[in-house]
Amino acid sequence: MILTNIESVTGKQIIEHYGLVQGSTIRAKNVGRDIMASLKNIVGGELTGYTELLVEARQQAIDRMVAQAEECGANAVVNVRFSTSSVAQGAAEILCYGTAVKVR
Amino acid sequence: MEEYIFLLQVGLAVGLLALGFVAGKIAENRHYRSIREREQRWLHVPAVTWKTLDEDRPVVYATLAIGAVVVSVDHFKRFLMFFRKIFGGEVHSYSSLIDRGRREALLRMKESCPSADLFLNCRLETSTISNGQGKSTGTVEVLAYGTAIKLSR
């Protein structure tokens, strides 16, 4: 499954499109990461615990979007966009959406 | 005497949780049925995320279409969230809330322009509603917007 965030797949032509496909997931941090993050707030720098958490979440959202595209029979998803938002205290939603197409 | 008050408090908490679970499940299933039925109806009108219009027919009108919805989570799901926060990982109870919100917002966007042929450059935004003290209420607003295009026959 090819993913792009431009309107086409470079070098190929879109012959069919199937509309919007989307995937999202909501993840909560755990207590251990929370405590490490509070300590990191004193020192500053990258919160690797949280980075890992959100990277995994984003991958899951992408996988769900790709699953929808595969069911349509698509072989690429173009113009992919991401959105991250905080849904509840300590939990973040990652949304991933794009248009499923068949390219040749 | 204090035992009665204590048991009353516990009973109330359990009762509210049970009510939240039952009523929440019913409301959720009903909403999903409605979503699935309307998605079938609107299947023939595409919503895409790109901007280019690859059509020979002239455009009659192009207008902004917006669909917005605010969904809330029930008491039982909020209770589950507390325990999920200890161990981390995906919060399954909230996933359905967001999924419903998003699909509902997209449907409302399509329904806001019933005569459109397609929707270009669709975008989705999610934001939390809080009660002003930084506390989460489990209420989420989802916004879906795009450009509705009507092509002549």
Next chain:
Amino acid sequence: MRFVPKPLAGTADASRGTTSWQTFLRNVASAVIILGLGYLALGALAELLARTIPDRWEARMFAPPDAAVADTDRLARANEILAKLTSSGEPRDLPYRLVLVPDPQPNAFAFPGGAIGVTTGLLDSVESELGLAMVLGHELGHHQYRHTLTAIGRALVFTVARQLLFGGGEAPLVGASLGIAEAGHSRRQEREADELGLRLVYQTYGRTEGSLELYEDLLARDADDQLRWAAFLRSHPVTSSRLDSLRRLQAQLEAGKPVAD
């Protein structure tokens, strides 16, 4: 390009996140087990910390409450009894002193630091020397096992743990279940204090008849109020059951059998 509408069957709900009831039950069970173990571990930790505080520190950290009335006449008899009980050498080396609390209800308290509070109601209702000695012995039991310090330590540890785990909101039922668990712990402490009190009385006076005066009084007074089904919510064991255990211990002591520690 042309548009081909495709109805999504399974993956339409890909982001819905449903869990089977088996997974749900597994999650609930593991949460209960882990939280239960955490509770026991934190409780043990708090008690361990309480035990490491030396007697002198405890005496210095805590001063008796200001509600004390310096009515040394009324306390004279009680002070004599206290002196007899603490002379046996078993109680810890704390500066034990009595303070009088004006309250018509018969009650006694152990304050960290070695102070023992007795209400005016207690001095009025308990007449026999051994009855009063039993009450003072019970409070000495609380001091002996450091129940006062442990209670403070546990409260502190659990408050911090709750803030860390559930901080920022209040999960229902957490406070209630913690309350029930702590009530159970408190009942165990009361039984330990009862046992030590009776043993001290026996060691000091060589006999124990009449020492259960206050307990029998309380039982007679609240006979109707003994809701046995709600016993798990109380901080003290039901009076009748305390009396049963104490009478059994009394029989053992009088028969001269060595009592297991």
